[in-house]
Structure formats: structure tokens, C-alpha cells
Amino acid sequence: MILKTAYMGEVDIETKDILKFEHGIPGFEEERGFVLLPIEENSIFQVLQSVQTENLAFIITSPYAITENYNLELDETTLKSLEIKSENEVAVFAIVSLKDTLANSTANLKAPIILNITNKKAKQLILDNEAYSIRHQLLLQSIKG
Amino acid sequence: MLVLSRKAGETIWIGEDVEIVISEVKGDQVKIGIRAPRNIEVIRGELRKDISESNTEAVIKNLDLFKYKKK
Numbered sequence: 001m002i003l004k005t006a007y008m009g010e011v012d013i014e015t016k017d018i019l020k021f022e023h024g025i026p027g028f029e030e031e032r033g034f035v036l037l038p039i040e041e042n043s044i045f046q047v048l049q050s051v052q053t054e055n056l057a058f059i060i061t062s063p064y065a066i067t068e069n070y071n072l073e074l075d076e077t078t079l080k081s082l083e084i085k086s087e088n089e090v091a092v093f094a095i096v097s098l099k100d101t102l103a104n105s106t107a108n109l110k111a112p113i114i115l116n117i118t119n120k121k122a123k124q125l126i127l128d129n130e131a132y133s134i135r136h137q138l139l140l141q142s143i144k145g
Numbered sequence: 146m147l148v149l150s151r152k153a154g155e156t157i158w159i160g161e162d163v164e165i166v167i168s169e170v171k172g173d174q175v176k177i178g179i180r181a182p183r184n185i186e187v188i189r190g191e192l193r194k195d196i197s198e199s200n201t202e203a204v205i206k207n208l209d210l211f212k213y214k215k216k
Contacts, residue, residue: 007208027197039211047205057205076183097203102210108203111196126188126196134199 006055008037008047018051019115022081025124026111031056034122045096048113059096063109066094066138072112078125082116091115095124097135106135 003013013035024031033051044065050056063070072092074084084090092114094107109132115122149157157165163185166178179187 007205025200026193027200039208043211045211058200058203059205077186080184095200095203097199098205098210105210108196108199111199124196124200126186126192128188128192134195 003035003049003051004054005037005047005049005057007057008039008049011035011037011049013051017120019048019120019122021122021124023123025113026126028056036060046093048093048095059098060093060113061096061107061138063092063094063107063112066107067109067136070109070132072127074114074125078114078123082114082121082123083119084116085118089116089118091117094136096138102138105138106133107138108134109136110134 001013001015003011005011017035018033019035021032021034023029028050031050031052034048035051037047037049039045039047039059044061045059046061048058048060063072074090078084092112094109094112096105096107099105110129111124111126111134113122114125151157151167153167153170155167159165162182164180166180167175168178169176181187
């Protein structure tokens with residue numbers, strides 16, 4: 001199917017690639033479907049585009065690409081709701097808040113997006129952990145993208 | 146919104162398996178105990194609000210930082 005997007009033009013997506021956020025994400029509770037779109041070749045960044053809303057999209061990245069020692073233990077609630085059976089089927093992303101430069105941009109490490117790549121069920125998990133910041137600054141030298 | 150008055154030590158049940166216990170009331174602070182199944186997430190309101198605000202702030206306004214060209 002053809003999906004109209006505000007920033008990437010028209011893209012051809014397949015229904016099976018739609019990520020299913022059963023409860024949306026905080027602030028966007030009604031947005032249940034998103035797709036991942038590449039932004040540039042070999043980039044650590046991707047676009048998380050809403051399927052419902054043309055001009056709703058986020059930049060996401062791997063938390064492991066922008067910080068060391070990102071340790072995530074998935075709670076039982078998450079394992080159950082996303083039907084995760086093995087850690088091999090888990091992908092983790094952080095939402096990036098773009099500023100005037102990439103170096104000044106920040107990523108939300110406190111509320112990562114957890115995706116079950118097998119069944120495409122996803123959610124934004126809120127970690128009650130002081131070690132992770134909602135606005136973790138991206139450092140240029142660590143960006144390989 | 147349903148509003149109930151409770152005293153310390155009193156409880157409220159929500160459905161069959163969530164119990165809220167008012168454990169202590171001291172000045173403007175209330176200590177609340179929550180007994181709920183593990184599949185129910187319990188998050189402080191201000192944390193959820195922070196995440197919600199951060200998500201709103203992160204919505205893409207343009208992709209000028211990237212070389213991506215619209216088709």
C-alpha cells in the first residue's frame with residue numbers, strides 16, 4: 001500500500017511491516033500503527049512514521065549506538081503484552097528529539113520503544129530508573145551514521 | 146471522575162484484582178500501597194507526563210539535518 005508522509009513523500013509499505021502499538025504511546029494514545037522507514041543509507045537513524053497521521057513521525061535510533069552500558073531488563077508485563085518468547089526477537093529504539101544540530105539533539109533513554117520483531121507488537125516502555133535520561137545528549141563522536 | 150474519601154488504613158478495590166491501600170496521611174502527603182497483578186503497569190503521573198511531553202517535543206518538524214530528498 002502507498003503511504004503518504006509529510007517528510008518522506010509517498011512510500012510503498014506492506015501491511016505486515018506495520019508495527020502495532022496497542023495503546024499508542026504517551027501523548028499519542030490513538031496512534032496504533034507505525035512503520036520504520038530508512039532515512040539515509042547506513043544511518044543509525046530511522047523514521048518512525050505514523051500510518052494514520054501523515055505529519056506524525058519521529059526519528060529513532062538504537063540506544064546502544066549512542067550510549068555505553070545501556071542495560072535493559074524487560075519486565076513480565078512487557079514480555080506478556082508483546083508476547084516475547086526469546087531475546088532474539090526483541091529490538092530496542094530510542095526516540096530522538098532533533099535540535100539545530102545532531103550533536104545538540106537528544107534521545108529519550110528513559111522510555112525506549114520495545115519491538116517484538118516476530119509479531120510486530122510494540123510499546124514505549126517507561127523505565128523508573130534514575131540512570132537514564134529523557135533527554136540524553138547525542139555526542140557527535142559516537143555517531144557513526 | 147469518581148472521588149472517594151478514605152482514611153489511613155482504608156482500601157479501595159478496582160475490579161477483581163487491584164487493591165489500593167491508603168497507608169499513611171501526613172500533611173499534604175499521602176502514602177498509597179497498590180496491590181495489582183504484574184501485568185498492570187504502575188507509573189507515577191508526573192513521569193508519564195514527562196514522557197508524553199518529550200514525545201510531543203520529538204515530533205519531526207523537518208528533516209533538514211539529513212540529506213534525505215523528497216521523491
